[in-house]
Amino acid sequence: MTRHQVGRSLPRLEGEAKVTGTAEYIHNLDVPGQLHGVIVRSVEPHARLVEIDTTAALAVDGVRYVITSHEVRAVTAVDHVGPAFADQPVLAFDEVRFVGEPVACVLADDPRAAARGAELVEVTTEPLEAVYDEVAACAEDAPLVHEHLDASAMFADLKGLDDREGTNVALDYTLRHGDAEAALAEADHVFEDTFRTPASVHAAMEPFVAIGEVGDRGVITVHSATQNPSMIQVELARLFDVPENRIRVRTAWLGGGFGAKLYPKLEPLVAACAVITRRPVRIAVTMDEQFVTLTRHATTTTLRTGVSADGRITARVCDVTWNTGAYADIGPRVAQKTGFTAAGPYDIEHVSIDSRCVYTNTPPAGAMRGFGVPQVSWAYESQTDIIARSLGIDPLEFRDRNLLRNGRPHATGTAMHGTATAEVLAELRRAMAWDEPLTQAAAPLRRGRGVAVGLKAVITPSTSVALVDLSGDGSVTVSCSTTDMGQASATAYAQIVAEVLTIEAEDVTVLHPDTRSTPYDMGTLGSRSLYHMGNALTEAAREVRGQLLAAGAEALGVRADTVTLTDGAVSAADGRRLPFAEVMLARFGMQAGNLIGRGVFTPPYAKPEPGTGQSPQIAAFWMVGGAGAEVVVDTDTGEVTVERLLIAADVGTAVNPKVVTTQLKGAATMQLGMTRSEELIFADGQLTNMGLGAYKIPGFLDVPGQLAAVFVEDHDPERDESAPFGAKGVGESGTFGVSPAVANAVHDAVGVRIRELPLTPERVWRAMRAADDGGDRR
Amino acid sequence: MSFTITEPSTVTDAVRLIAADDETRIVAGGTGLTLLLRYGLLAPTRLVSLRNLPSLAGVAGTGDGGLRIGAATTLSALEHSDDVAARAPALRQALRRLGNVRVRNVAQLGGAVAHGHPQMDLPPVLVAGEARIEVTGPAGTRQIPAGELFLGYYDTAIGDDELVTAVHLPPHHGVYRKVTLRTAEDWPALGVAVTTDPGDSRDGPPATAGVRIAVGAIGDRPFRLTDLEDALADTPPTPAGIAEAVTTAVADLEIHDGVDASAEYRRHLVAVHVRRALQTVLLDGADPDHGDPDHGEPDHGEPDDSDVAGPDVAGPDGGPR
Numbered sequence A: 001m002t003r004h005q006v007g008r009s010l011p012r013l014e015g016e017a018k019v020t021g022t023a024e025y026i027h028n029l030d031v032p033g034q035l036h037g038v039i040v041r042s043v044e045p046h047a048r049l050v051e052i053d054t055t056a057a058l059a060v061d062g063v064r065y066v067i068t069s070h071e072v073r074a075v076t077a078v079d080h081v082g083p084a085f086a087d088q089p090v091l092a093f094d095e096v097r098f099v100g101e102p103v104a105c106v107l108a109d110d111p112r113a114a115a116r117g118a119e120l121v122e123v124t125t126e127p128l129e130a131v132y133d134e135v136a137a138c139a140e141d142a143p144l145v146h147e148h149l150d151a152s153a154m155f156a157d158l159k160g161l162d163d164r165e166g167t168n169v170a171l172d173y174t175l176r177h178g179d180a181e182a183a184l185a186e187a188d189h190v191f192e193d194t195f196r197t198p199a200s201v202h203a204a205m206e207p208f209v210a211i212g213e214v215g216d217r218g219v220i221t222v223h224s225a226t227q228n229p230s231m232i233q234v235e236l237a238r239l240f241d242v243p244e245n246r247i248r249v250r251t252a253w254l255g256g257g258f259g260a261k262l263y264p265k266l267e268p269l270v271a272a273c274a275v276i277t278r279r280p281v282r283i284a285v286t287m288d289e290q291f292v293t294l295t296r297h298a299t300t301t302t303l304r305t306g307v308s309a310d311g312r313i314t315a316r317v318c319d320v321t322w323n324t325g326a327y328a329d330i331g332p333r334v335a336q337k338t339g340f341t342a343a344g345p346y347d348i349e350h351v352s353i354d355s356r357c358v359y360t361n362t363p364p365a366g367a368m369r370g371f372g373v374p375q376v377s378w379a380y381e382s383q384t385d386i387i388a389r390s391l392g393i394d395p396l397e398f399r400d401r402n403l404l405r406n407g408r409p410h411a412t413g414t415a416m417h418g419t420a421t422a423e424v425l426a427e428l429r430r431a432m433a434w435d436e437p438l439t440q441a442a443a444p445l446r447r448g449r450g451v452a453v454g455l456k457a458v459i460t461p462s463t464s465v466a467l468v469d470l471s472g473d474g475s476v477t478v479s480c481s482t483t484d485m486g487q488a489s490a491t492a493y494a495q496i497v498a499e500v501l502t503i504e505a506e507d508v509t510v511l512h513p514d515t516r517s518t519p520y521d522m523g524t525l526g527s528r529s530l531y532h533m534g535n536a537l538t539e540a541a542r543e544v545r546g547q548l549l550a551a552g553a554e555a556l557g558v559r560a561d562t563v564t565l566t567d568g569a570v571s572a573a574d575g576r577r578l579p580f581a582e583v584m585l586a587r588f589g590m591q592a593g594n595l596i597g598r599g600v601f602t603p604p605y606a607k608p609e610p611g612t613g614q615s616p617q618i619a620a621f622w623m624v625g626g627a628g629a630e631v632v633v634d635t636d637t638g639e640v641t642v643e644r645l646l647i648a649a650d651v652g653t654a655v656n657p658k659v660v661t662t663q664l665k666g667a668a669t670m671q672l673g674m675t676r677s678e679e680l681i682f683a684d685g686q687l688t689n690m691g692l693g694a695y696k697i698p699g700f701l702d703v704p705g706q707l708a709a710v711f712v713e714d715h716d717p718e719r720d721e722s723a724p725f726g727a728k729g730v731g732e733s734g735t736f737g738v739s740p741a742v743a744n745a746v747h748d749a750v751g752v753r754i755r756e757l758p759l760t761p762e763r764v765w766r767a768m769r770a771a772d773d774g775g776d777r778r
Numbered sequence B: 001m002s003f004t005i006t007e008p009s010t011v012t013d014a015v016r017l018i019a020a021d022d023e024t025r026i027v028a029g030g031t032g033l034t035l036l037l038r039y040g041l042l043a044p045t046r047l048v049s050l051r052n053l054p055s056l057a058g059v060a061g062t063g064d065g066g067l068r069i070g071a072a073t074t075l076s077a078l079e080h081s082d083d084v085a086a087r088a089p090a091l092r093q094a095l096r097r098l099g100n101v102r103v104r105n106v107a108q109l110g111g112a113v114a115h116g117h118p119q120m121d122l123p124p125v126l127v128a129g130e131a132r133i134e135v136t137g138p139a140g141t142r143q144i145p146a147g148e149l150f151l152g153y154y155d156t157a158i159g160d161d162e163l164v165t166a167v168h169l170p171p172h173h174g175v176y177r178k179v180t181l182r183t184a185e186d187w188p189a190l191g192v193a194v195t196t197d198p199g200d201s202r203d204g205p206p207a208t209a210g211v212r213i214a215v216g217a218i219g220d221r222p223f224r225l226t227d228l229e230d231a232l233a234d235t236p237p238t239p240a241g242i243a244e245a246v247t248t249a250v251a252d253l254e255i256h257d258g259v260d261a262s263a264e265y266r267r268h269l270v271a272v273h274v275r276r277a278l279q280t281v282l283l284d285g286a287d288p289d290h291g292d293p294d295h296g297e298p299d300h301g302e303p304d305d306s307d308v309a310g311p312d313v314a315g316p317d318g319g320p321r
């Protein structure tokens, strides 16, 4: 019998190419005749642009052009790009709104000449008042980042946002479920706490890179390290007012993305430069520039929670403010789609959520691994422990008592199903040996442990289209526009298609996205690909299987419903077997032709009621990610050692257990960096710790001595029916619980509560000192 | 940025090249220099590489029980040198956590001495160890005491026309404590070196009188805590006695806010870590925060995969899935 492909711990198929340095990256691509672009960036956080003097730059040997908004606007049909709001100019005109905003682009024969030219472009500005903090930006009299706001056409669910004036609030999402204020008034206990997270950065190894060129019939080709080629195609077609088939966007392996490489980044600029100069234009930004291209939202969250005497959460009022920077990017969607999960994985009768996305004069913030869940879970899972401890209930027990279980309605009104909240918590209890006492450390050290659980709804609705193509020799090629940026999607897809066609995953080729030949996909984001593209691929592969069975039956001279597919062959009931190549030979008369299967997947979705956010079907599936942490705190200095970090997640079916494990651990390690050290520090809008020398991400020595992932494979007939082999996305679940689990463990160790990330030694030390001075160690 | 690279094969040629003009710069491992070039802080037209000077590399024991270390010795060669482990334990501790293994594999002792960045690990060790830095210039060879070498941000007493050729380090007993506040491989937020002469501890713990204490990464150069050294001479070697002397001495230090910590917290860290270093050296105690007297590396085992559950692991209900 054919061995199963789904469930194999297959090493990623491109692993050898990556470790031997032969894997294809856009970063390594050069196009003959290309010019190199270096971006001139604003040094003002907010200013009126008065003049750009390019004379000195143009005099530099090797510099060919200095492009400003003047030239760009002459070749584009619209002035702004952006997925949520069309608010971001390709190059700034009239105003600059953050330090680092592109104002001009110097094109030269080599990158050094371009860099020298860029230093010589003189930008004259008149300063305008600026605002940086998300809470300050909401004030009535706050300086305005944008005078006027226009919505984009890209997302139907964000329509109706246009034509706002006199505010920095780009979007205010509200959810009302029951009557939270009334329930708070009647609650036995009410807790109010405010939590903050700083802006941080993705720091992908491969910074943004794109090459634009104009080819036959004016087709604009962009080679880009992008997570969503299809959307870039749509956006460029809109920018230049040309049909989508005149835009080609292609990509290769990505050296990391983590959400930064979604939506237009360098693509509009390289395309415009190529159109203007009629030469290929390559822009590869530095690691430092990555820090002002896209960041993760800073947030301020206040939770007011009502709890009954017997430890049941009866009401929760959530107020979340997201600092989206100077341009919205996908910020409004973060505020909305993650906003509705801000009450946590709990069964709460009365919930009220206000989640607002706010402009400030800082670099744009957008999607990042977890899509906002790590920020809201920081708030709700910290507060969960505050409540449990103050009521004298074991924190894990308190969670168990309040958990949102299958069959019960979420705050959005959608009934939960196929979501393993209870199982994940049970795994944490087991794997952390929660019911055994913790061995205490010797003074001056103190040991503590904590847990946290987060819930995420996959972005819904969205569409994936796939083609599976069987060639004349029986080999199989998959065409789809998922970008493999290290999450091993290509390997998982090969496994899924191979499973359906009874072949080996190693024998399947998965193409890199190229909008000229691979069909539409909304994007590689939000842990959606395995589920959405996996469904499309399953359908496409089944179509090929059907064609194989029909052709094979004909060749074998039997009825189609009597043959089966096994081990890469069509088998008749009498034992005769025709390998795929022979089926093709019989079908086409020679080694020729293709069998093509097509799959399209858009999950069901019910648009939420405006104002209340209620919907019977808000998400295609839910992800559950829990974390348990054991820490040792040095009570003299506040230094924290995370000795142990355990991730428990609901993964549906682990298509590739090895990859699932590394995804969970990788996500946890990344979030541990955000927990302990990562923070973009601004002084008057100026980023003071740009680059990896000053902004510290974890290295291998920062990985906890014990880092483990446990996964729950939850199976629900209704959900399995809708999922490819019952699988869920797993790329983000490892992030959800990490920060609050560590803070809860620190509290368990030394009795102080940290409410603002990162959880630095100095913050812990100050909190301990304040507690010793009579503060509260609640 | 454009420059030529020259690889002289004698020290004399190297000195002649660097003395010729102001546009010439020595490159050793290049780990510090390339950053300065990249950010445009330096724009030399010629780099003089020490790659062809094998005679400048190597560790040799000296008659006094100490070490003469060639300037072109890589930090990883030093880290793994048995002589360094036996004769200069504080230096070895500092090396084990300096930067990361990629940096240590190429960076050279001469570069680590001449770079002059305030947040570095070796300067306090060299200062507490009373090392002498041997430099060679057009006027010949001289030795600079480590305590007089570091002058401030990227500023040292080494002349522009001088090449560091060796470091002379008397033998010591002692420890180095590195504090990082963000990541394990971060630059030091604080480095504390405490050394004594090996003779002092031949029969049990050394006397408090001969102890030398240097602190790095707190100001723009490393400094000795001479007041504390003096006070300790009259202090009983007890935990309480040491703690009290440290508290008094640290209260008077001039300390400013840093990028990764406030002045107040830095002062507190100095107090804690100087006290702990002194306790280790003077009371022969283990490090209270690591339990490992050689605390060279953060406690870091192999990531543990043992409890990864695969698809066939029992479900929460106890039954197979």
Ligand SMILES: Cc1cc2nc3c(=O)[nH]c(=O)nc-3n(C[C@H](O)[C@H](O)[C@H](O)COP(=O)(O)OP(=O)(O)OC[C@H]3O[C@@H](n4cnc5c(N)ncnc54)[C@H](O)[C@@H]3O)c2cc1C
Pocket: B025, B026, B027, B028, B029, B030, B031, B032, B033, B034, B071, B072, B097, B098, B099, B100, B103, B106, B107, B108, B109, B110, B111, B112, B113, B114, B115, B119, B120, B121, B122, B158, B162, B163, B164, B165, B185, B186, B187, B188
């Ligand atoms: C990622 C990273 C992390 C780091 N972390 C740490 C850390 O944690 N702790 C720490 O202490 N340091 C750290 N460093 C700094 C590192 O120690 C220095 O860059 C290194 O020691 C310099 O040695 P080099 O051989 O690379 O010198 P180079 O970079 O080649 O030269 C540095 C300077 O010294 C001069 N020079 C070199 N050799 C001589 C010589 N023989 N005579 C006279 N002048 C000379 C050069 O002209 C230049 O000015 C880090 C560096 C990096 C890149």
